[in-house]
Amino acid sequence: MRTFSRNVMTALVILAASPVLAMAAPGAVALDSSIKLDKIVTENGQTKHEYVAPQKVVPGNHLLFVTSYRNTSDKPVDHFVVTNPVPSPVALESANADTFEVSVDGGKSWGKLAQLTVTKPGASVRAAQDSDVTTVRWVIPVIAPGASGTLQYHAVVR
Amino acid sequence: MKRIRKLLAAGAATAGLVGGHSAYAAGTLAGTVIQNTANATFSSGSSISTIQSNTVTVKVDQLIGVAVTALTSTPVTIGTAPAVLIYQVTNTGNGPDSFDLTGAPNVSGNAFNATLQTVAIDTNGNGVYDPGVDTVITNGAASQVLAPDAIIKVFLLAASPTTATDTQTSQVRLTAASVIGTGTPGTLFAGKGTGGVDAVVGASGGTANALANLIASLANVTLTKSAAIADPYGGTNPVPGALVTYTIVAHVTGSGTAGGLTVTDAFPTGTTYQAGSLTLGGAALTDTADSDAGTVSATGITVTLGSITGGSADKTIAFKVKIN
Numbered sequence: 001m002r003t004f005s006r007n008v009m010t011a012l013v014i015l016a017a018s019p020v021l022a023m024a025a026p027g028a029v030a031l032d033s034s035i036k037l038d039k040i041v042t043e044n045g046q047t048k049h050e051y052v053a054p055q056k057v058v059p060g061n062h063l064l065f066v067t068s069y070r071n072t073s074d075k076p077v078d079h080f081v082v083t084n085p086v087p088s089p090v091a092l093e094s095a096n097a098d099t100f101e102v103s104v105d106g107g108k109s110w111g112k113l114a115q116l117t118v119t120k121p122g123a124s125v126r127a128a129q130d131s132d133v134t135t136v137r138w139v140i141p142v143i144a145p146g147a148s149g150t151l152q153y154h155a156v157v158r
Numbered sequence: 159m160k161r162i163r164k165l166l167a168a169g170a171a172t173a174g175l176v177g178g179h180s181a182y183a184a185g186t187l188a189g190t191v192i193q194n195t196a197n198a199t200f201s202s203g204s205s206i207s208t209i210q211s212n213t214v215t216v217k218v219d220q221l222i223g224v225a226v227t228a229l230t231s232t233p234v235t236i237g238t239a240p241a242v243l244i245y246q247v248t249n250t251g252n253g254p255d256s257f258d259l260t261g262a263p264n265v266s267g268n269a270f271n272a273t274l275q276t277v278a279i280d281t282n283g284n285g286v287y288d289p290g291v292d293t294v295i296t297n298g299a300a301s302q303v304l305a306p307d308a309i310i311k312v313f314l315l316a317a318s319p320t321t322a323t324d325t326q327t328s329q330v331r332l333t334a335a336s337v338i339g340t341g342t343p344g345t346l347f348a349g350k351g352t353g354g355v356d357a358v359v360g361a362s363g364g365t366a367n368a369l370a371n372l373i374a375s376l377a378n379v380t381l382t383k384s385a386a387i388a389d390p391y392g393g394t395n396p397v398p399g400a401l402v403t404y405t406i407v408a409h410v411t412g413s414g415t416a417g418g419l420t421v422t423d424a425f426p427t428g429t430t431y432q433a434g435s436l437t438l439g440g441a442a443l444t445d446t447a448d449s450d451a452g453t454v455s456a457t458g459i460t461v462t463l464g465s466i467t468g469g470s471a472d473k474t475i476a477f478k479v480k481i482n
Binding site for chain 2: 027028029032033034035054056057058059060063065067075076077078079080081082083085087089090143151157158
């Protein structure tokens with residue numbers, strides 16, 4: 001478990017206010033995307049999840065979308081923001097909805113699902129549901145040189 | 159696991175697809191590609207970078223599914239004319255599929271088994287069997303290809319066996335089975351789905367059936383003949399010269415209709431028909447073949463009663479002959 005300084009927030013505000021590109025070699029991050037099939041196996045009355053390569057995927061199957069990152073440079077990376085559009089054939093599942101921010105309008109606005117609303121043409125405003133989520137994102141304040149991690153969300157094939 | 163902080167992104171990454179919710183009850187269509195690409199922005203020193211991950215794609219396979227319902231909820235009467243039973247077959251899968259349609263009149267518990275005459279698909283979609291318009295198929299043959307969520311109506315024409323009696327009930331089953339394949343849910347048919355994707359049997363097992371109800375509506379006709387003799391001497395003896403009045407009562411029972419009912423009776427040997435004596439319900443009928451129901455020939459009488467529903471008032475026919 002990492003902990004972060006509260007000063008990161010201040011530093012970022014300054015960065016955003018001065019969009020001057022540095023000439024020095026910046027830090028570098030490798031980003032890798034994968035999809036796994038969440039195979040639910042019941043064995044002796046116990047339900048187990050096996051994450052396997054998606055050989056056969058049909059509506060109703062549960063998928064795990066995984067994004068791995070690694071700071072491949074010798075410098076720390078700040079304010080690492082990973083944005084992952086949720087493919088339209090799948091719907092986010094609630095189990096993990098509290099570990100990241102979501103958007104229901106393609107990334108224009110962000111928040112926790114409970115804070116968001118949806119207005120469909122010809123319908124009144126309603127609370128956003130899992131299936132409305134178009135994009136998820138994670139914000140990681142600092143990645144130390146050589147550090148890596150994995151971000152993931154669960155979704156069901158519509 | 160990293161601890162995640164709520165911060166505003168310095169730069170919005172590629173926007174995801176907005177909307178795009180599946181409009182299909184069956185779910186995402188077979189062959190749909192699910193793509194995943196992650197984007198990231200970060201700062202290092204005073205520079206801001208944007209990077210993109212590789213793109214992973216997964217193709218959605220075909221889920222085989224079918225549902226059958228009987229559209230005739232109340233029992234259809236079956237009598238002298240065949241009954242038309244209407245069923246609905248829905249492709250509940252996520253890819254195009256056709257279904258073998260099999261009608262089966264032999265269902266456990268039936269009081270009688272109807273005879274399956276015709277299997278037809280409602281070609282013009284009006285929900286009514288139109289002979290010569292709707293496509294007649296061999297029992298067990300395949301339907302046309304149905305798109306996901308597509309619905310067809312199927313007609314089974316069933317005839318009553320002679321053994322059926324009035325108000326007996328029966329059921330006829332229609333089964334629809336995926337042409338791609340059936341089996342326990344999860345059974346895989348490699349490459350058999352649309353566009354060569356794999357096909358997987360869904361919860362229905364790839365087959366479904368429904369029962370429609372029949373109730374026999376038949377009529378029983380009873381003819382009762384009697385004779386009254388009036389001899390020339392005021393008695394009732396069958397002597398030459400005596401007049402015999404024959405009376406035939408047609409009694410129709412049951413919930414059905416006796417169609418095309420015609421009563422004929424031959425004159426007994428040694429008698430002579432008394433011209434103009436034929437009556438129906440007490441009203442005179444002419445002897446000649448004309449617009450009324452009665453006709454008399456040299457050998458006997460014919461009265462055409464037509465269609466008579468069960469429970470109607472009795473029809474009484476009478477005529478007179480003289481013993482030679």
